[in-house]
Amino acid sequence: MRTVAVLGGGIGGLAASYYLCKNPQVTKVIVLESSSRFGGWLWSTRRSDGAVFEHGPRGIRPAGAVGRNTLNMVDDLGLGGEILPVTYSHVASKNRYLYVKGQLHRMPSGISGLVRTVPPFSRPILLSVASEILVKKGKEDDESIHSFVSRRLGKELADIAVDSLCRGVFAGDCRQLSVRSCFPPLYKAEQRRGSLILGMLLGSGPTPVVSPGPLAQRSINESWAQWSLRRGVESLPESIADYLQQSGKVELHKEAAVKQIRPSASGWQVHLEDGVVSADHVISALPAKALSSVLPPSCQPLIQQLQDVSSVTVAVINLEYEGSVLPVMGFGHLVPSSEDRGLLGVVYDSVPFPQHNRPDGQTTRLTVMMGGAWFQEVFGSPEAVTEEQLLARATEAVRCHLGVTTAPSWSLVALHRDCIPQYYLGHFLKVESMRSFIRENNLPLSLTGSSYDGVSVNDVIFSGRTAVEELLGTGV
Numbered sequence: 480m481r482t483v484a485v486l487g488g489g490i491g492g493l494a495a496s497y498y499l500c501k502n503p504q505v506t507k508v509i510v511l512e513s514s515s516r517f518g519g520w521l522w523s524t525r526r527s528d529g530a531v532f533e534h535g536p537r538g539i540r541p542a543g544a545v546g547r548n549t550l551n552m553v554d555d556l557g558l559g560g561e562i563l564p565v566t567y568s569h570v571a572s573k574n575r576y577l578y579v580k581g582q583l584h585r586m587p588s589g590i591s592g593l594v595r596t597v598p599p600f601s602r603p604i605l606l607s608v609a610s611e612i613l614v615k616k617g618k619e620d621d622e623s624i625h626s627f628v629s630r631r632l633g634k635e636l637a638d639i640a641v642d643s644l645c646r647g648v649f650a651g652d653c654r655q656l657s658v659r660s661c662f663p664p665l666y667k668a669e670q671r672r673g674s675l676i677l678g679m680l681l682g683s684g685p686t687p688v689v690s691p692g693p694l695a696q697r698s699i700n701e702s703w704a705q706w707s708l709r710r711g712v713e714s715l716p717e718s719i720a721d722y723l724q725q726s727g728k729v730e731l732h733k734e735a736a737v738k739q740i741r742p743s744a745s746g747w748q749v750h751l752e753d754g755v756v757s758a759d760h761v762i763s764a765l766p767a768k769a770l771s772s773v774l775p776p777s778c779q780p781l782i783q784q785l786q787d788v789s790s791v792t793v794a795v796i797n798l799e800y801e802g803s804v805l806p807v808m809g810f811g812h813l814v815p816s817s818e819d820r821g822l823l824g825v826v827y828d829s830v831p832f833p834q835h836n837r838p839d840g841q842t843t844r845l846t847v848m849m850g851g852a853w854f855q856e857v858f859g860s861p862e863a864v865t866e867e868q869l870l871a872r873a874t875e876a877v878r879c880h881l882g883v884t885t886a887p888s889w890s891l892v893a894l895h896r897d898c899i900p901q902y903y904l905g906h907f908l909k910v911e912s913m914r915s916f917i918r919e920n921n922l923p924l925s926l927t928g929s930s931y932d933g934v935s936v937n938d939v940i941f942s943g944r945t946a947v948e949e950l951l952g953t954g955v
């Protein structure tokens with residue numbers, strides 16, 4: 480393998496390039512990114528007074544093989560000293576809230592939270608969990624998350640807890656999202672053990688093996704629940720880009736939008752606005768729809784399937800308040816769609832990461848997330864909605880949900896168009912069929928990024944690693 484072109488310089492494209500760079504079989508990597516910066520949705524504002532605000536991900540989970548894999552990369556990049564860990568015993572890990580019927584409710588946790596009736600739920604969660612073992616296995620090869628949880632744990636948990644959870648991870652509607660693709664461990668537990676509880680106790684099948692390096696081992700010893708970086712999550716793509724630059728075998732191009740890719744005798748010709756790049760292989764880390772618009776007509780069935788991967792738009796509003804204004808301490812609160820369709824939730828950023836507050840005084844940083852699967856219905860066209868409207872709606876939610884009546888001293892409104900892919904029913908079949916088409920037609924093309932195998936930062940990084948391992952037929 481001589482030259483690999485990586486399309487897209489989000490965390491997926493950078494991670495794939497990092498793993499390519501480590502492999503001696505690859506002599507040259509060309510990263511093509513349309514915007515003026517690398518990192519995609521990993522985007523942090525560092526204000527000159529030292530405050531840091533996240534517009535995309537803010538906390539990354541260390542757990543599991545994919546979490547360890549990311550920490551191994553962070554360690555290798557020399558970012559270990561920049562880590563801001565949040566342990567399981569921290570108040571931000573213990574307390575997450577739901578805003579139901581005009582009130583904040585702490586999500587039940589621990590044994591006492593399970594055995595007692597805890598509002599907004601009408602019966603102890605333990606009752607639902609205990610009877611889950613007796614529920615028969617589903618017969619469908621895919622099912623909506625709402626239907627799966629209603630069937631196994633009851634409608635109330637699906638309507639409130641799971642509806643909110645899907646808004647707080649996918650900004651999506653659990654009635655449309657696929658349990659098999661969004662929460663593979665739940666689907667596998669039922670398939671393998673006939674029960675979620677038995678799956679948790681006995682395991683639900685093989686998972687990738689990733690040995691913990693020193694930093695991942697530290698996260699285990701110290702019980703980290705999530706982590707960020709001192710200068711914000713965007714330090715991660717910045718650091719990968721520096722590493723790639725220094726390797727001497729990677730060309731990084733910003734403001735290099737891919738317009739078309741055409742098959743050539745030895746691979747592909749990648750057409751940009753002002754030139755053509757030749758490559759033996761292409762790894763696409765573009766959103767699926769963006770890839771569909773640059774493929775040649777000969778890839779027709781693949782183009783159609785890529786177009787079918789929808790994504791949702793989220794308004795992210797960062798707010799800074801003077802003083803300590805929160806009535807409760809925790810990670811944040813989620814709002815079920817039955818309460819307010821447009822308002823997804825509020826993150827209390829200052830609680831898990833006070834290090835990102837302005838250093839010279841007491842402030843509270845919050846992030847309000849709105850829209851998602853309900854964006855169009857609630858706010859209308861993303862082109863027509865104004866920043867003022869979004870800011871007013873966000874500050875009103877903070878007033879109403881948290882009793883904060885003062886105006887924020889600083890705010891930033893960002894409209895993230897099509898930022899989170901939605902894995903609807905049958906997503907796994909679409910992805911299987913895309914990869915079969917590529918295999919059967921011997922296309923020198925790999926698919927990675929959040930459109931296919933998981934949306935979390937960890938999943939996307941691991942998907943970049945898997946694409947490289949499959950291409951080169953080796954472990955990296």
Ligand SMILES: Cc1cc2nc3c(=O)[nH]c(=O)nc-3n(C[C@H](O)[C@H](O)[C@H](O)COP(=O)(O)OP(=O)(O)OC[C@H]3O[C@@H](n4cnc5c(N)ncnc54)[C@H](O)[C@@H]3O)c2cc1C
Pocket residue numbers: 486487488489490491492511512513514517518519520521534535536537538539540735736737738764765766769773793795895898899927928929930934935936937939
């Ligand atoms: C608001 C928000 C909060 C989130 N919170 C979390 C969280 O707390 N924890 C977590 O784990 N995950 C979180 N995520 C998810 C995670 O951030 C994303 O799934 C992940 O960053 C996607 O990475 P990617 O590289 O696949 O895609 P992207 O970041 O979309 O990267 C794709 C890149 O391709 C470029 N591109 C597009 N078209 C072209 C073209 N024609 N030519 C060249 N380049 C092109 C784009 O400019 C972009 O840089 C969050 C996401 C959002 C939006």
Ligand SMILES: C=Cc1c2[nH]c(c1C)Cc1[nH]c(c(CCC(=O)O)c1C)Cc1[nH]c(c(C)c1CCC(=O)O)Cc1[nH]c(c(C)c1C=C)C2
Pocket residue numbers: 540575576644646647648649650705793810811812813823824825826848934935936
């Ligand atoms: C309110 C909207 C959103 C909030 N975060 C996101 C949205 C759309 C995006 C997001 N959050 C997480 C992930 C990664 C999932 C993973 O597998 O690691 C993504 C894409 C992390 C996350 N956030 C919440 C949960 C339960 C998770 C899963 C991992 C974990 O348990 O930590 C809950 C949550 N998200 C938001 C709020 C306000 C909130 C709960 C109070 C914001």
